[in-house]
Amino acid sequence: xxxxxxxxxxxxxxxxxxxxxxxxxxxxxxxxxxxxxxxxxxxxxxxxxxxxxxxxxxxxxxxxxxxxxxxxxxxxxxxxxxxxxxxxxxxxxxxxxxxxxxxxxxxxxxxxxxxxxxxxxxxxxxxxxxxxxxxxxxxxxxxxxxxxxxxxxxxxxxxxxxxxxxxxxxxxxxxxxxxxxxxxxxxxxxxxxxxxxxxxxxxxxxxxxxxxxxxxxxxxxxxxxxxxxxxxxxxxxxxxxxxxxxxxxxxxxxxxxxxxxxxxxxxxxxxxxxxxxxxxxxxxxxxxxxxxxxxxxxxxxxxxxxxxxxxxxxxxxxxxxxxxxxxxxx
Amino acid sequence: xxxxxxxxxxxxxxxxxxxxxxxxxxxxxxxxxxxxxxxxxxxxxxxxxxxxxxxxxxxxxxxxxxxxxxxxxxxxxxxxxxxxxxxxxxxxxxxxxxxxxxxxxxxxxxxxxxxxxxxxxxxxxxxxxxxxxxxxxxxxxxxxxxxxxxxxxxxxxxxxxxxxxxxxxxxxxxxxxxxxxxxxxxxxxxxxxxxxxxxxxxxxxxxxxxxxxxxxxxxxxxxxxxxxxxxxxxxxxxxxxxxxxxxxxxxxxxxxxxxxxxxxxxxxxxxxxxxxxxxxxxxxxxxxxxxxxxxxxxxxxxxxxxxxxxxxxxxxxxxxxxxxxxxxxx
Ligand SMILES: CC(C)[C@H](C(=O)O)[C@@H](O)C(=O)O
Ligand SMILES: CC(C)[C@H](C(=O)O)[C@@H](O)C(=O)O
Numbered sequence: 001x002x003x004x005x006x007x008x009x010x011x012x013x014x015x016x017x018x019x020x021x022x023x024x025x026x027x028x029x030x031x032x033x034x035x036x037x038x039x040x041x042x043x044x045x046x047x048x049x050x051x052x053x054x055x056x057x058x059x060x061x062x063x064x065x066x067x068x069x070x071x072x073x074x075x076x077x078x079x080x081x082x083x084x085x086x087x088x089x090x091x092x093x094x095x096x097x098x099x100x101x102x103x104x105x106x107x108x109x110x111x112x113x114x115x116x117x118x119x120x121x122x123x124x125x126x127x128x129x130x131x132x133x134x135x136x137x138x139x140x141x142x143x144x145x146x147x148x149x150x151x152x153x154x155x156x157x158x159x160x161x162x163x164x165x166x167x168x169x170x171x172x173x174x175x176x177x178x179x180x181x182x183x184x185x186x187x188x189x190x191x192x193x194x195x196x197x198x199x200x201x202x203x204x205x206x207x208x209x210x211x212x213x214x215x216x217x218x219x220x221x222x223x224x225x226x227x228x229x230x231x232x233x234x235x236x237x238x239x240x241x242x243x244x245x246x247x248x249x250x251x252x253x254x255x256x257x258x259x260x261x262x263x264x265x266x267x268x269x270x271x272x273x274x275x276x277x278x279x280x281x282x283x284x285x286x287x288x289x290x291x292x293x294x295x296x297x298x299x300x301x302x303x304x305x306x307x308x309x310x311x312x313x314x315x316x317x318x319x320x321x322x323x324x325x326x327x328x329x330x
Numbered sequence: 331x332x333x334x335x336x337x338x339x340x341x342x343x344x345x346x347x348x349x350x351x352x353x354x355x356x357x358x359x360x361x362x363x364x365x366x367x368x369x370x371x372x373x374x375x376x377x378x379x380x381x382x383x384x385x386x387x388x389x390x391x392x393x394x395x396x397x398x399x400x401x402x403x404x405x406x407x408x409x410x411x412x413x414x415x416x417x418x419x420x421x422x423x424x425x426x427x428x429x430x431x432x433x434x435x436x437x438x439x440x441x442x443x444x445x446x447x448x449x450x451x452x453x454x455x456x457x458x459x460x461x462x463x464x465x466x467x468x469x470x471x472x473x474x475x476x477x478x479x480x481x482x483x484x485x486x487x488x489x490x491x492x493x494x495x496x497x498x499x500x501x502x503x504x505x506x507x508x509x510x511x512x513x514x515x516x517x518x519x520x521x522x523x524x525x526x527x528x529x530x531x532x533x534x535x536x537x538x539x540x541x542x543x544x545x546x547x548x549x550x551x552x553x554x555x556x557x558x559x560x561x562x563x564x565x566x567x568x569x570x571x572x573x574x575x576x577x578x579x580x581x582x583x584x585x586x587x588x589x590x591x592x593x594x595x596x597x598x599x600x601x602x603x604x605x606x607x608x609x610x611x612x613x614x615x616x617x618x619x620x621x622x623x624x625x626x627x628x629x630x631x632x633x634x635x636x637x638x639x640x641x642x643x644x645x646x647x648x649x650x651x652x653x654x655x656x657x658x659x660x
Pocket of ligand 1: 078080081224255501502530
């Protein structure tokens, strides 16, 4: 396996080294390809990401990514969006699951759902007309784009409790009728139990009754909002991992950003990065390693080895070291 | 004052009569104009709303509206969206505030914020291209549309704690750069303290720390999602009132829908409709009446006079009667 490692900016430079220390503890046969991308690189060289970088990424099997800072410069091309697009990673998979000893907004911890977000189209089309008095963005829904994300979600649902919720706003946007129809057909074909909800009342229902859901499939920007929102249920945005999956490549990243306000102090919570690593292991079929990693994380939390955001006293690197040692001495 | 009264469908036929009973208890000098609109009317006559209805509405000063059912028929024209558009009610105002004795997700009840949602453009443009394989919706942001909602929100913020949060997704949609710039300028001109947040992390922050916010201004669909989501904070979608405000007209409606699943049983919670009536009284300058109504609602809740969704045993009409009697015997 060839793994590209992109720390990026801000806390990316802290959480990724911690995750890599954990990864190395498994002693897997992996070639690591470090890549410098993002705002820092842009300041230094004038390019946040180049075609050459994309070529390098395409020669890897998967990517572990930290976070990048996006400056408000209109000429700056988003690294994350460029990579998602160039590597055609159409499924953004975001599992939401409470961790032991970490309090979200409820005492109940019996929920465990996954948001499957379409990752290539919708309001991220980049088709915009910018004017002095009117600016527009074209929301693009295609049958092909909807079908592959629907099939991905149906298959995932089939491997879990066989329950799929399709989230849309087809009462206002007819473009979502296409998305809804394709998702329904996919779920029917896969014999998956499914229902659909409008995104507005769904946001309410998800916060009210997270235990009612299993696999959720939705369009790009709705998935973006709903997954960040879900951070409140599990006790923090700093805890959410994600995977971007395509036919050929896979890309793992914490949902949180580069957090310039806390960067450079070795206090960022590395768990979202480490949980993203766990998704990488599962994707690669290293199920035993993924299970050991989960156990290591549970142990660290139960012992209170965690960063200040979770009430602990450990630094980013100390959490990484603890997990790595736990894995090695197991 | 000439008040159009539209019950609509489903629970609209229950909560609006309850709210009207409460309204009548004040004995204000008001001419009520009942109008039948919505799905029921469509089934009966083939039209959910006609140009004549719009003319009638335009002859009124304001509207009290229940809820309408929207069938999945592509030829059906949304009553709500038609009225918002025809009466050019550009500001959708949704106050989020805990009620006494009603539990949301937190014990703390010291939050009280208002979502000011742009109500005429964005993804509600209706500009769509529907195809077999590709369907698109044009998200339209105009300087004029942004300016009037920004000014509305800035003014509202000035009348409260002078704090405005602008919610957008300008890191992905350049169309939101226009919205953001116009809102910033408006707030600066009005000398209102302001900051801005990306809609995804904002959804998280709002659930995590609702007490950090006061007036929030955002585009149409973001406001739709964020306001429903906020229902979880106050203990139910059935509790959220709203106002649609334009230069000439004002339209008051509960945020909840027609709820066909519980309709016809006299158990729907009338409080969102009654709180919408309170907004109507305030809009009309009847501040003493609004204060009395608030006190009546607080009393009913403290005495447990409420519908089953809040753990009570009262029917929709009983809650209305209680409030009306409380007002009359005061
Ligand atoms: C940084 C931004 C472009 C990105 C997105 O909107 O997809 C982020 O919010 C995410 O969810 O990965
Ligand atoms: C019914 C629907 C068209 C409407 C909207 O999307 O605006 C509703 O959700 C609301 O928030 O008033």
